[in-house]
Amino acid sequence: xxxxxxxxxxxxxxxxxxxxxxxxxxxxxxxxxxxxxxxxxxxxxxxxxxxxxxxxxxxxxxxxxxxxxxxxxxxxxxxxxxxxxxxxxxxxxxxxxxxxxxxxxxxxxxxxxxxxxxxxxxxxxxxxxxxxxxxxxxxxxxxxxxxxxxxxxxxxxxxxxxxxxxxxxxxxxxxxxxxxxxxxxxxxxxxxxxxxxxxxxxxxxxxxxxxxxxxxxxxxxxxxxxxxxxxxxxxxxxxxxxxxxxxxxxxxxxxxxxxxxxxxxxxxxxxxxxxx
Amino acid sequence: xxxxxxxxxxxxxxxxxxxxxxxxxxxxxxxxxxxxxxxxxxxxxxxxxxxxxxxxxxxxxxxxxxxxxxxxxxxxxxxxxxxxxxxxxxxxxxxxxxxxxxxxxxxxxxxxxxxxxxxxxxxxxxxxxxxxxxxxxxxxxxxxxxxxxxxxxxxxxxxxxxxxxxxxxxxxxxxxxxxxxxxxxxxxxxxxxxxxxxxxxxxxxxxxxxxxxxxxxxxxxxxxxxxxxxxxxxxxxxxxxxxxxxxxxxxx
Numbered sequence: 140x141x142x143x144x145x146x147x148x149x150x151x152x153x154x155x156x157x158x159x160x161x162x163x164x165x166x167x168x169x170x171x172x173x174x175x176x177x178x179x180x181x182x183x184x185x186x187x188x189x190x191x192x193x194x195x196x197x198x199x200x201x202x203x204x205x206x207x208x209x210x211x212x213x214x215x216x217x218x219x220x221x222x223x224x225x226x227x228x229x230x231x232x233x234x235x236x237x238x239x240x241x242x243x244x245x246x247x248x249x250x251x252x253x254x255x256x257x258x259x260x261x262x263x264x265x266x267x268x269x270x271x272x273x274x275x276x277x278x279x280x281x282x283x284x285x286x287x288x289x290x291x292x293x294x295x296x297x298x299x300x301x302x303x304x305x306x307x308x309x310x311x312x313x314x315x316x317x318x319x320x321x322x323x324x325x326x327x328x329x330x331x332x333x334x335x336x337x338x339x340x341x342x343x344x345x346x347x348x349x350x351x352x353x354x355x356x357x358x359x360x361x362x363x364x365x366x367x368x369x370x371x372x373x374x375x376x377x378x379x380x381x382x383x384x385x386x387x388x389x390x391x392x393x394x395x396x397x398x399x400x401x402x403x404x405x406x407x408x409x410x411x412x413x414x415x
Numbered sequence: 416x417x418x419x420x421x422x423x424x425x426x427x428x429x430x431x432x433x434x435x436x437x438x439x440x441x442x443x444x445x446x447x448x449x450x451x452x453x454x455x456x457x458x459x460x461x462x463x464x465x466x467x468x469x470x471x472x473x474x475x476x477x478x479x480x481x482x483x484x485x486x487x488x489x490x491x492x493x494x495x496x497x498x499x500x501x502x503x504x505x506x507x508x509x510x511x512x513x514x515x516x517x518x519x520x521x522x523x524x525x526x527x528x529x530x531x532x533x534x535x536x537x538x539x540x541x542x543x544x545x546x547x548x549x550x551x552x553x554x555x556x557x558x559x560x561x562x563x564x565x566x567x568x569x570x571x572x573x574x575x576x577x578x579x580x581x582x583x584x585x586x587x588x589x590x591x592x593x594x595x596x597x598x599x600x601x602x603x604x605x606x607x608x609x610x611x612x613x614x615x616x617x618x619x620x621x622x623x624x625x626x627x628x629x630x631x632x633x634x635x636x637x638x639x640x641x642x643x644x645x646x647x648x649x650x651x652x653x654x655x656x657x658x659x660x661x662x663x664x665x666x667x
Binding site for chain 1: 479481491492497499501503510535550
Protein backbone atom coordinates (compact mmCIF):
# COMPACT_ATOMS: atom_id res chain seq x y z
CA UNK A 140 0.00 0.00 0.00
CA UNK A 141 2.89 2.35 0.79
CA UNK A 142 4.38 1.74 -2.64
CA UNK A 143 1.01 2.60 -4.17
CA UNK A 144 0.80 5.89 -2.26
CA UNK A 145 4.35 6.90 -3.15
CA UNK A 146 3.81 5.99 -6.79
CA UNK A 147 0.57 7.97 -7.20
CA UNK A 148 1.81 10.86 -5.08
CA UNK A 149 4.63 11.37 -7.60
CA UNK A 150 2.12 12.06 -10.36
CA UNK A 151 2.03 15.74 -11.31
CA UNK A 152 -1.68 16.40 -10.65
CA UNK A 153 -3.36 18.04 -7.68
CA UNK A 154 -5.68 15.13 -6.86
CA UNK A 155 -2.81 12.68 -6.59
CA UNK A 156 -1.39 14.44 -3.54
CA UNK A 157 -4.41 13.57 -1.37
CA UNK A 158 -4.33 10.23 0.50
CA UNK A 159 -8.13 9.85 0.24
CA UNK A 160 -7.94 10.16 -3.54
CA UNK A 161 -5.20 7.53 -3.75
CA UNK A 162 -7.32 5.18 -1.64
CA UNK A 163 -10.37 5.92 -3.75
CA UNK A 164 -8.39 5.24 -6.92
CA UNK A 165 -7.27 1.86 -5.54
CA UNK A 166 -10.88 1.06 -4.66
CA UNK A 167 -12.08 2.02 -8.14
CA UNK A 168 -9.41 -0.15 -9.80
CA UNK A 169 -10.20 -3.13 -7.53
CA UNK A 170 -13.93 -2.84 -7.92
CA UNK A 171 -14.71 -1.79 -11.49
CA UNK A 172 -13.33 -4.79 -13.45
CA UNK A 173 -15.21 -7.24 -11.21
CA UNK A 174 -18.49 -5.36 -11.54
CA UNK A 175 -18.09 -4.86 -15.31
CA UNK A 176 -17.26 -8.52 -16.00
CA UNK A 177 -20.07 -9.77 -13.78
CA UNK A 178 -22.35 -7.33 -15.57
CA UNK A 179 -21.52 -9.00 -18.90
CA UNK A 180 -23.19 -12.19 -17.70
CA UNK A 181 -26.01 -10.27 -16.00
CA UNK A 182 -26.84 -8.68 -19.37
CA UNK A 183 -26.46 -12.01 -21.22
CA UNK A 184 -28.93 -13.60 -18.83
CA UNK A 185 -31.28 -10.58 -19.02
CA UNK A 186 -31.07 -10.21 -15.26
CA UNK A 187 -30.42 -6.48 -14.94
CA UNK A 188 -33.68 -5.99 -13.06
CA UNK A 189 -32.60 -8.71 -10.64
CA UNK A 190 -29.30 -6.98 -9.85
CA UNK A 191 -31.15 -3.67 -9.50
CA UNK A 192 -33.49 -5.28 -6.96
CA UNK A 193 -30.60 -6.74 -4.99
CA UNK A 194 -28.97 -3.31 -4.86
CA UNK A 195 -32.11 -1.67 -3.51
CA UNK A 196 -32.80 -4.45 -1.04
CA UNK A 197 -29.44 -3.91 0.66
CA UNK A 198 -31.22 -1.05 2.43
CA UNK A 199 -33.13 -3.63 4.46
CA UNK A 200 -29.84 -5.37 5.17
CA UNK A 201 -28.45 -2.11 6.52
CA UNK A 202 -31.56 -1.69 8.69
CA UNK A 203 -31.20 -5.20 10.08
CA UNK A 204 -27.53 -4.56 10.84
CA UNK A 205 -28.41 -1.29 12.62
CA UNK A 206 -31.22 -2.97 14.61
CA UNK A 207 -28.85 -5.72 15.71
CA UNK A 208 -26.49 -3.01 16.93
CA UNK A 209 -23.58 -3.74 14.54
CA UNK A 210 -20.98 -1.01 14.12
CA UNK A 211 -20.49 -2.05 10.48
CA UNK A 212 -23.71 -3.28 8.88
CA UNK A 213 -21.87 -4.90 5.93
CA UNK A 214 -22.04 -8.55 7.19
CA UNK A 215 -25.77 -8.23 7.90
CA UNK A 216 -26.29 -6.51 4.57
CA UNK A 217 -24.37 -9.17 2.66
CA UNK A 218 -26.14 -12.08 4.37
CA UNK A 219 -29.52 -10.51 3.72
CA UNK A 220 -28.73 -9.81 0.05
CA UNK A 221 -27.44 -13.34 -0.57
CA UNK A 222 -30.47 -14.93 1.11
CA UNK A 223 -32.81 -12.69 -0.86
CA UNK A 224 -30.99 -13.47 -4.13
CA UNK A 225 -31.29 -17.21 -3.49
CA UNK A 226 -34.97 -16.82 -2.55
CA UNK A 227 -35.72 -14.96 -5.80
CA UNK A 228 -33.90 -17.69 -7.76
CA UNK A 229 -35.97 -20.43 -6.09
CA UNK A 230 -39.20 -18.50 -6.69
CA UNK A 231 -38.33 -17.95 -10.36
CA UNK A 232 -37.91 -21.69 -10.81
CA UNK A 233 -40.92 -22.78 -8.79
CA UNK A 234 -43.50 -20.27 -9.85
CA UNK A 235 -45.40 -19.83 -13.06
CA UNK A 236 -45.69 -16.06 -12.80
CA UNK A 237 -43.14 -14.00 -14.68
CA UNK A 238 -39.85 -13.33 -12.91
CA UNK A 239 -40.33 -9.59 -13.53
CA UNK A 240 -43.30 -9.55 -11.22
CA UNK A 241 -41.59 -11.61 -8.54
CA UNK A 242 -38.49 -9.43 -8.59
CA UNK A 243 -40.54 -6.23 -8.60
CA UNK A 244 -42.60 -7.37 -5.63
CA UNK A 245 -39.57 -8.49 -3.64
CA UNK A 246 -37.72 -5.27 -4.37
CA UNK A 247 -40.59 -2.96 -3.36
CA UNK A 248 -41.19 -4.92 -0.18
CA UNK A 249 -37.52 -5.00 0.82
CA UNK A 250 -37.04 -1.30 0.13
CA UNK A 251 -40.18 -0.42 2.09
CA UNK A 252 -39.05 -2.44 5.10
CA UNK A 253 -35.60 -0.86 4.94
CA UNK A 254 -36.96 2.69 4.76
CA UNK A 255 -39.51 2.06 7.54
CA UNK A 256 -36.88 0.62 9.86
CA UNK A 257 -34.23 3.24 9.13
CA UNK A 258 -36.60 6.23 9.27
CA UNK A 259 -37.90 5.46 12.76
CA UNK A 260 -37.37 8.57 14.85
CA UNK A 261 -36.57 10.65 11.77
CA UNK A 262 -32.96 9.53 11.46
CA UNK A 263 -32.93 8.44 7.80
CA UNK A 264 -30.49 11.15 6.67
CA UNK A 265 -27.73 9.34 8.58
CA UNK A 266 -27.89 6.49 6.09
CA UNK A 267 -27.81 8.53 2.91
CA UNK A 268 -24.26 7.31 2.21
CA UNK A 269 -25.85 4.00 1.21
CA UNK A 270 -27.98 5.84 -1.31
CA UNK A 271 -25.33 7.95 -3.03
CA UNK A 272 -22.18 6.22 -1.80
CA UNK A 273 -18.92 7.75 -0.67
CA UNK A 274 -15.80 6.34 -2.25
CA UNK A 275 -13.67 9.19 -0.82
CA UNK A 276 -13.92 7.84 2.73
CA UNK A 277 -12.68 4.39 1.72
CA UNK A 278 -10.57 2.82 4.48
CA UNK A 279 -7.83 0.22 4.56
CA UNK A 280 -10.41 -2.32 5.78
CA UNK A 281 -12.64 -1.46 2.79
CA UNK A 282 -9.74 -2.07 0.41
CA UNK A 283 -9.02 -5.41 2.03
CA UNK A 284 -12.66 -6.33 1.58
CA UNK A 285 -12.43 -5.47 -2.11
CA UNK A 286 -9.32 -7.63 -2.52
CA UNK A 287 -11.22 -10.53 -0.92
CA UNK A 288 -14.14 -9.90 -3.25
CA UNK A 289 -11.79 -10.02 -6.26
CA UNK A 290 -10.22 -13.31 -5.13
CA UNK A 291 -13.66 -14.81 -4.58
CA UNK A 292 -14.80 -13.50 -7.96
CA UNK A 293 -11.75 -14.95 -9.78
CA UNK A 294 -12.56 -18.42 -8.42
CA UNK A 295 -16.21 -18.02 -9.42
CA UNK A 296 -15.26 -16.77 -12.89
CA UNK A 297 -12.97 -19.77 -13.46
CA UNK A 298 -15.49 -22.36 -12.35
CA UNK A 299 -18.81 -21.05 -13.64
CA UNK A 300 -18.15 -18.92 -16.71
CA UNK A 301 -18.72 -21.58 -19.40
CA UNK A 302 -21.80 -22.97 -17.68
CA UNK A 303 -23.35 -19.55 -17.26
CA UNK A 304 -22.65 -18.56 -20.84
CA UNK A 305 -24.31 -21.71 -22.15
CA UNK A 306 -27.26 -21.36 -19.77
CA UNK A 307 -27.72 -17.81 -21.04
CA UNK A 308 -27.91 -19.08 -24.64
CA UNK A 309 -30.57 -21.69 -23.82
CA UNK A 310 -31.08 -23.30 -20.44
CA UNK A 311 -32.51 -26.57 -21.80
CA UNK A 312 -29.51 -26.85 -24.10
CA UNK A 313 -27.19 -26.31 -21.12
CA UNK A 314 -29.13 -28.95 -19.18
CA UNK A 315 -28.72 -31.43 -22.04
CA UNK A 316 -24.95 -31.00 -21.75
CA UNK A 317 -24.86 -31.77 -18.05
CA UNK A 318 -25.01 -28.25 -16.61
CA UNK A 319 -27.00 -28.35 -13.38
CA UNK A 320 -28.93 -25.14 -13.79
CA UNK A 321 -30.16 -24.48 -10.26
CA UNK A 322 -26.78 -24.73 -8.45
CA UNK A 323 -25.16 -22.63 -11.18
CA UNK A 324 -27.84 -19.96 -10.85
CA UNK A 325 -27.49 -20.05 -7.08
CA UNK A 326 -23.78 -19.40 -7.37
CA UNK A 327 -24.42 -16.60 -9.87
CA UNK A 328 -27.07 -14.80 -7.84
CA UNK A 329 -25.02 -15.12 -4.65
CA UNK A 330 -22.00 -13.70 -6.50
CA UNK A 331 -24.03 -10.74 -7.79
CA UNK A 332 -25.40 -10.12 -4.29
CA UNK A 333 -21.92 -10.26 -2.74
CA UNK A 334 -20.42 -7.90 -5.34
CA UNK A 335 -23.28 -5.43 -5.01
CA UNK A 336 -23.16 -5.31 -1.21
CA UNK A 337 -19.37 -5.07 -1.10
CA UNK A 338 -19.53 -1.95 -3.24
CA UNK A 339 -22.75 -0.30 -2.10
CA UNK A 340 -21.23 2.02 0.51
CA UNK A 341 -18.68 3.19 -2.07
CA UNK A 342 -20.90 3.94 -5.07
CA UNK A 343 -24.41 4.02 -3.57
CA UNK A 344 -27.44 1.90 -4.30
CA UNK A 345 -28.90 4.46 -6.70
CA UNK A 346 -26.11 3.91 -9.22
CA UNK A 347 -24.73 0.45 -8.38
CA UNK A 348 -26.65 -1.23 -11.16
CA UNK A 349 -25.16 1.09 -13.78
CA UNK A 350 -21.70 -0.01 -12.65
CA UNK A 351 -22.75 -3.56 -13.51
CA UNK A 352 -24.80 -3.03 -16.66
CA UNK A 353 -23.43 0.00 -18.51
CA UNK A 354 -19.96 -1.30 -19.47
CA UNK A 355 -21.55 -4.51 -20.78
CA UNK A 356 -24.23 -2.57 -22.67
CA UNK A 357 -21.60 -0.35 -24.29
CA UNK A 358 -19.39 -3.31 -25.16
CA UNK A 359 -22.24 -5.22 -26.82
CA UNK A 360 -22.57 -2.47 -29.41
CA UNK A 361 -19.10 -3.12 -30.78
CA UNK A 362 -17.90 -6.57 -29.59
CA UNK A 363 -17.61 -9.32 -32.17
CA UNK A 364 -17.03 -12.26 -29.83
CA UNK A 365 -17.43 -13.16 -26.17
CA UNK A 366 -13.80 -12.44 -25.37
CA UNK A 367 -13.82 -9.00 -26.96
CA UNK A 368 -17.12 -8.37 -25.16
CA UNK A 369 -15.45 -9.05 -21.80
CA UNK A 370 -12.29 -7.10 -22.61
CA UNK A 371 -14.10 -3.98 -23.85
CA UNK A 372 -16.55 -4.03 -20.92
CA UNK A 373 -13.69 -4.26 -18.42
CA UNK A 374 -11.90 -1.42 -20.22
CA UNK A 375 -15.00 0.78 -20.21
CA UNK A 376 -15.62 -0.06 -16.54
CA UNK A 377 -12.12 0.80 -15.35
CA UNK A 378 -11.78 3.84 -17.64
CA UNK A 379 -15.10 5.35 -16.58
CA UNK A 380 -14.42 4.70 -12.88
CA UNK A 381 -10.99 6.33 -12.90
CA UNK A 382 -12.14 9.24 -15.06
CA UNK A 383 -15.31 9.66 -12.98
CA UNK A 384 -13.36 9.69 -9.74
CA UNK A 385 -10.96 12.37 -10.94
CA UNK A 386 -13.75 14.42 -12.52
CA UNK A 387 -15.75 14.31 -9.28
CA UNK A 388 -12.71 15.66 -7.43
CA UNK A 389 -12.57 18.77 -9.62
CA UNK A 390 -16.35 19.18 -10.03
CA UNK A 391 -17.04 18.49 -6.35
CA UNK A 392 -19.78 16.01 -7.21
CA UNK A 393 -20.82 12.57 -5.93
CA UNK A 394 -18.35 10.08 -7.40
CA UNK A 395 -20.77 7.20 -8.15
CA UNK A 396 -23.12 9.37 -10.19
CA UNK A 397 -20.22 11.07 -12.01
CA UNK A 398 -18.89 7.65 -13.02
CA UNK A 399 -22.31 6.73 -14.41
CA UNK A 400 -22.43 9.88 -16.54
CA UNK A 401 -19.04 9.04 -18.05
CA UNK A 402 -20.19 5.45 -18.66
CA UNK A 403 -23.22 6.87 -20.46
CA UNK A 404 -20.94 8.98 -22.66
CA UNK A 405 -18.88 5.89 -23.51
CA UNK A 406 -22.08 4.00 -24.27
CA UNK A 407 -23.13 6.78 -26.67
CA UNK A 408 -19.74 6.57 -28.42
CA UNK A 409 -20.08 2.79 -28.73
CA UNK A 410 -23.54 3.23 -30.21
CA UNK A 411 -22.17 5.65 -32.83
CA UNK A 412 -19.32 3.28 -33.70
CA UNK A 413 -21.85 0.54 -34.31
CA UNK A 414 -24.02 2.60 -36.64
CA UNK A 415 -21.11 3.15 -39.00
CA UNK B 416 -46.40 -35.52 -14.50
CA UNK B 417 -47.95 -32.43 -12.96
CA UNK B 418 -47.10 -28.77 -13.20
CA UNK B 419 -48.78 -26.10 -11.12
CA UNK B 420 -51.47 -28.59 -10.11
CA UNK B 421 -52.29 -29.53 -13.72
CA UNK B 422 -51.81 -32.97 -15.11
CA UNK B 423 -49.55 -32.49 -18.14
CA UNK B 424 -48.56 -36.00 -19.11
CA UNK B 425 -49.99 -39.28 -17.97
CA UNK B 426 -48.86 -42.84 -18.52
CA UNK B 427 -46.51 -42.11 -21.39
CA UNK B 428 -44.45 -45.11 -22.42
CA UNK B 429 -42.12 -44.82 -25.37
CA UNK B 430 -39.45 -47.22 -26.58
CA UNK B 431 -36.94 -45.62 -28.93
CA UNK B 432 -34.78 -47.87 -31.11
CA UNK B 433 -31.33 -47.21 -32.51
CA UNK B 434 -31.32 -45.99 -36.07
CA UNK B 435 -34.99 -45.14 -35.93
CA UNK B 436 -36.53 -41.74 -36.43
CA UNK B 437 -39.56 -41.39 -34.20
CA UNK B 438 -41.78 -38.36 -34.65
CA UNK B 439 -43.80 -37.02 -31.78
CA UNK B 440 -46.82 -35.09 -32.97
CA UNK B 441 -49.73 -33.54 -31.14
CA UNK B 442 -51.72 -30.32 -30.83
CA UNK B 443 -50.52 -27.30 -28.85
CA UNK B 444 -50.57 -28.02 -25.14
CA UNK B 445 -50.34 -31.77 -25.71
CA UNK B 446 -47.24 -32.00 -23.52
CA UNK B 447 -44.64 -32.46 -26.27
CA UNK B 448 -42.26 -29.85 -24.90
CA UNK B 449 -42.86 -31.08 -21.36
CA UNK B 450 -41.90 -34.60 -22.40
CA UNK B 451 -38.66 -33.25 -23.89
CA UNK B 452 -37.93 -31.31 -20.71
CA UNK B 453 -38.53 -34.49 -18.69
CA UNK B 454 -36.12 -36.44 -20.90
CA UNK B 455 -33.55 -33.68 -20.35
CA UNK B 456 -34.13 -33.92 -16.59
CA UNK B 457 -35.38 -30.35 -16.33
CA UNK B 458 -38.74 -31.06 -14.76
CA UNK B 459 -39.57 -33.61 -12.06
CA UNK B 460 -41.63 -36.63 -13.02
CA UNK B 461 -42.63 -39.98 -11.63
CA UNK B 462 -41.56 -43.03 -13.57
CA UNK B 463 -38.32 -43.94 -15.32
CA UNK B 464 -36.29 -42.95 -18.33
CA UNK B 465 -33.69 -45.59 -19.18
CA UNK B 466 -31.06 -46.22 -21.76
CA UNK B 467 -29.72 -49.66 -22.58
CA UNK B 468 -26.96 -50.45 -25.01
CA UNK B 469 -27.53 -53.43 -27.30
CA UNK B 470 -26.87 -56.68 -25.41
CA UNK B 471 -26.29 -54.77 -22.19
CA UNK B 472 -28.70 -55.62 -19.38
CA UNK B 473 -27.78 -52.72 -17.11
CA UNK B 474 -29.25 -49.33 -17.71
CA UNK B 475 -27.09 -46.21 -17.78
CA UNK B 476 -27.72 -42.54 -18.42
CA UNK B 477 -28.02 -41.80 -22.11
CA UNK B 478 -26.03 -39.02 -23.74
CA UNK B 479 -28.61 -36.75 -25.29
CA UNK B 480 -28.00 -34.37 -28.13
CA UNK B 481 -30.61 -31.67 -28.00
CA UNK B 482 -31.53 -29.21 -30.73
CA UNK B 483 -33.72 -26.51 -29.17
CA UNK B 484 -36.43 -24.71 -31.06
CA UNK B 485 -34.84 -21.31 -30.56
CA UNK B 486 -32.16 -19.57 -28.55
CA UNK B 487 -32.58 -16.79 -26.06
CA UNK B 488 -29.93 -14.51 -27.58
CA UNK B 489 -30.86 -10.94 -28.47
CA UNK B 490 -29.55 -9.28 -31.66
CA UNK B 491 -26.68 -7.59 -29.81
CA UNK B 492 -25.39 -10.82 -28.29
CA UNK B 493 -21.65 -11.23 -28.97
CA UNK B 494 -21.67 -15.03 -28.51
CA UNK B 495 -20.13 -16.68 -31.58
CA UNK B 496 -20.53 -20.24 -32.84
CA UNK B 497 -17.02 -21.00 -31.56
CA UNK B 498 -17.95 -19.56 -28.14
CA UNK B 499 -20.98 -21.85 -28.06
CA UNK B 500 -18.83 -24.90 -28.75
CA UNK B 501 -16.26 -23.77 -26.18
CA UNK B 502 -18.87 -23.24 -23.47
CA UNK B 503 -20.22 -26.74 -23.94
CA UNK B 504 -17.05 -28.71 -24.66
CA UNK B 505 -13.96 -26.95 -23.34
CA UNK B 506 -13.06 -27.52 -19.67
CA UNK B 507 -11.04 -24.31 -19.57
CA UNK B 508 -13.15 -21.14 -19.17
CA UNK B 509 -13.40 -19.71 -22.65
CA UNK B 510 -12.09 -16.29 -21.61
CA UNK B 511 -8.71 -18.00 -21.33
CA UNK B 512 -8.92 -18.73 -25.04
CA UNK B 513 -10.15 -21.42 -27.41
CA UNK B 514 -7.89 -24.45 -27.67
CA UNK B 515 -6.69 -25.61 -31.07
CA UNK B 516 -8.35 -28.97 -30.51
CA UNK B 517 -11.65 -27.22 -29.92
CA UNK B 518 -11.34 -25.25 -33.15
CA UNK B 519 -10.64 -28.47 -35.07
CA UNK B 520 -13.50 -30.38 -33.42
CA UNK B 521 -15.96 -27.55 -33.96
CA UNK B 522 -14.81 -27.02 -37.54
CA UNK B 523 -15.22 -30.71 -38.36
CA UNK B 524 -18.66 -30.81 -36.73
CA UNK B 525 -19.81 -27.86 -38.82
CA UNK B 526 -18.44 -29.42 -42.00
CA UNK B 527 -20.38 -32.59 -41.25
CA UNK B 528 -23.69 -30.74 -41.28
CA UNK B 529 -22.82 -28.72 -44.34
CA UNK B 530 -22.27 -25.45 -42.45
CA UNK B 531 -18.58 -24.59 -42.84
CA UNK B 532 -17.24 -21.03 -42.36
CA UNK B 533 -19.66 -20.25 -39.55
CA UNK B 534 -17.14 -20.65 -36.71
CA UNK B 535 -16.66 -16.91 -36.18
CA UNK B 536 -20.25 -15.91 -36.91
CA UNK B 537 -22.37 -14.61 -34.08
CA UNK B 538 -25.35 -16.76 -33.12
CA UNK B 539 -27.68 -13.77 -33.27
CA UNK B 540 -26.69 -13.11 -36.92
CA UNK B 541 -27.36 -16.60 -38.28
CA UNK B 542 -30.33 -17.30 -40.53
CA UNK B 543 -32.92 -19.83 -39.37
CA UNK B 544 -31.38 -22.57 -41.49
CA UNK B 545 -27.81 -21.79 -40.44
CA UNK B 546 -28.79 -21.77 -36.78
CA UNK B 547 -30.47 -25.17 -37.05
CA UNK B 548 -27.32 -26.59 -38.65
CA UNK B 549 -25.03 -25.08 -36.04
CA UNK B 550 -27.23 -26.39 -33.21
CA UNK B 551 -27.31 -29.79 -34.87
CA UNK B 552 -23.52 -29.83 -35.15
CA UNK B 553 -23.28 -28.84 -31.49
CA UNK B 554 -25.75 -31.57 -30.45
CA UNK B 555 -23.66 -34.13 -32.34
CA UNK B 556 -20.41 -33.19 -30.56
CA UNK B 557 -19.73 -35.60 -28.93
CA UNK B 558 -21.94 -38.14 -30.74
CA UNK B 559 -25.05 -38.71 -28.58
CA UNK B 560 -27.10 -41.87 -28.11
CA UNK B 561 -30.35 -40.03 -28.66
CA UNK B 562 -30.90 -36.94 -30.76
CA UNK B 563 -33.81 -34.74 -29.67
CA UNK B 564 -35.12 -32.29 -32.27
CA UNK B 565 -37.63 -29.76 -30.96
CA UNK B 566 -39.74 -28.31 -33.80
CA UNK B 567 -36.86 -28.04 -36.27
CA UNK B 568 -39.31 -26.82 -38.90
CA UNK B 569 -39.94 -23.55 -37.08
CA UNK B 570 -38.21 -20.68 -38.82
CA UNK B 571 -37.11 -22.62 -41.90
CA UNK B 572 -38.30 -22.06 -45.45
CA UNK B 573 -39.17 -25.00 -47.69
CA UNK B 574 -35.68 -25.28 -49.18
CA UNK B 575 -34.00 -25.04 -45.79
CA UNK B 576 -36.37 -27.63 -44.45
CA UNK B 577 -35.69 -30.30 -47.04
CA UNK B 578 -31.96 -29.65 -46.73
CA UNK B 579 -32.21 -30.05 -42.95
CA UNK B 580 -34.14 -33.31 -43.15
CA UNK B 581 -31.74 -34.63 -45.76
CA UNK B 582 -28.87 -34.03 -43.32
CA UNK B 583 -30.83 -35.74 -40.54
CA UNK B 584 -31.48 -38.75 -42.76
CA UNK B 585 -27.78 -39.06 -43.63
CA UNK B 586 -26.78 -38.85 -39.97
CA UNK B 587 -29.22 -41.54 -38.95
CA UNK B 588 -27.88 -43.92 -41.55
CA UNK B 589 -24.22 -43.13 -40.88
CA UNK B 590 -24.26 -43.19 -37.09
CA UNK B 591 -27.21 -45.46 -36.38
CA UNK B 592 -28.70 -42.68 -34.24
CA UNK B 593 -31.94 -42.84 -32.37
CA UNK B 594 -33.83 -39.66 -33.18
CA UNK B 595 -36.90 -38.18 -31.52
CA UNK B 596 -38.43 -35.42 -33.60
CA UNK B 597 -41.08 -33.18 -32.08
CA UNK B 598 -43.19 -31.48 -34.65
CA UNK B 599 -46.60 -30.32 -35.68
CA UNK B 600 -45.54 -30.29 -39.31
CA UNK B 601 -47.48 -33.34 -40.44
CA UNK B 602 -46.10 -33.10 -43.95
CA UNK B 603 -42.46 -33.35 -42.91
CA UNK B 604 -43.22 -36.12 -40.46
CA UNK B 605 -44.84 -38.20 -43.16
CA UNK B 606 -41.73 -37.90 -45.31
CA UNK B 607 -38.96 -38.61 -42.81
CA UNK B 608 -40.27 -40.59 -39.84
CA UNK B 609 -40.11 -44.38 -39.42
CA UNK B 610 -42.68 -44.20 -36.70
CA UNK B 611 -45.13 -41.61 -35.43
CA UNK B 612 -46.45 -41.16 -31.91
CA UNK B 613 -49.55 -39.05 -31.48
CA UNK B 614 -49.56 -37.41 -28.07
CA UNK B 615 -52.26 -35.48 -26.31
CA UNK B 616 -51.53 -35.69 -22.58
CA UNK B 617 -51.20 -39.44 -23.16
CA UNK B 618 -50.24 -41.57 -26.13
CA UNK B 619 -53.27 -41.83 -28.38
CA UNK B 620 -51.69 -43.65 -31.28
CA UNK B 621 -48.31 -45.16 -32.16
CA UNK B 622 -47.34 -46.70 -35.48
CA UNK B 623 -45.92 -46.13 -38.96
CA UNK B 624 -46.63 -42.72 -40.52
CA UNK B 625 -49.06 -44.02 -43.10
CA UNK B 626 -51.27 -45.46 -40.37
CA UNK B 627 -51.12 -42.65 -37.89
CA UNK B 628 -51.53 -39.80 -40.32
CA UNK B 629 -54.68 -41.36 -41.69
CA UNK B 630 -56.09 -41.60 -38.19
CA UNK B 631 -59.26 -39.59 -37.75
CA UNK B 632 -58.22 -38.02 -34.44
CA UNK B 633 -54.93 -36.94 -35.93
CA UNK B 634 -56.35 -35.45 -39.10
CA UNK B 635 -59.01 -33.64 -37.11
CA UNK B 636 -56.43 -31.96 -34.87
CA UNK B 637 -53.48 -31.49 -37.19
CA UNK B 638 -54.87 -31.51 -40.71
CA UNK B 639 -54.45 -34.23 -43.28
CA UNK B 640 -51.13 -35.11 -44.84
CA UNK B 641 -52.17 -38.38 -46.37
CA UNK B 642 -54.48 -36.88 -48.93
CA UNK B 643 -51.84 -34.47 -50.12
CA UNK B 644 -49.12 -37.08 -50.19
CA UNK B 645 -51.28 -39.84 -51.64
CA UNK B 646 -50.26 -42.30 -48.94
CA UNK B 647 -52.29 -45.47 -48.73
CA UNK B 648 -54.68 -45.58 -45.81
CA UNK B 649 -54.24 -48.84 -43.99
CA UNK B 650 -56.82 -50.84 -42.14
CA UNK B 651 -56.32 -52.17 -38.61
CA UNK B 652 -54.73 -49.15 -36.93
CA UNK B 653 -52.86 -49.84 -33.75
CA UNK B 654 -54.35 -48.18 -30.69
CA UNK B 655 -52.50 -47.35 -27.54
CA UNK B 656 -55.10 -45.77 -25.33
CA UNK B 657 -53.57 -47.43 -22.29
CA UNK B 658 -50.16 -48.47 -23.42
CA UNK B 659 -48.44 -50.90 -21.08
CA UNK B 660 -45.51 -52.54 -22.84
CA UNK B 661 -42.01 -51.12 -23.34
CA UNK B 662 -39.21 -49.62 -21.36
CA UNK B 663 -39.13 -45.94 -20.50
CA UNK B 664 -42.32 -45.31 -18.59
CA UNK B 665 -43.47 -42.09 -17.12
CA UNK B 666 -46.54 -41.82 -14.95
CA UNK B 667 -48.34 -38.93 -13.36
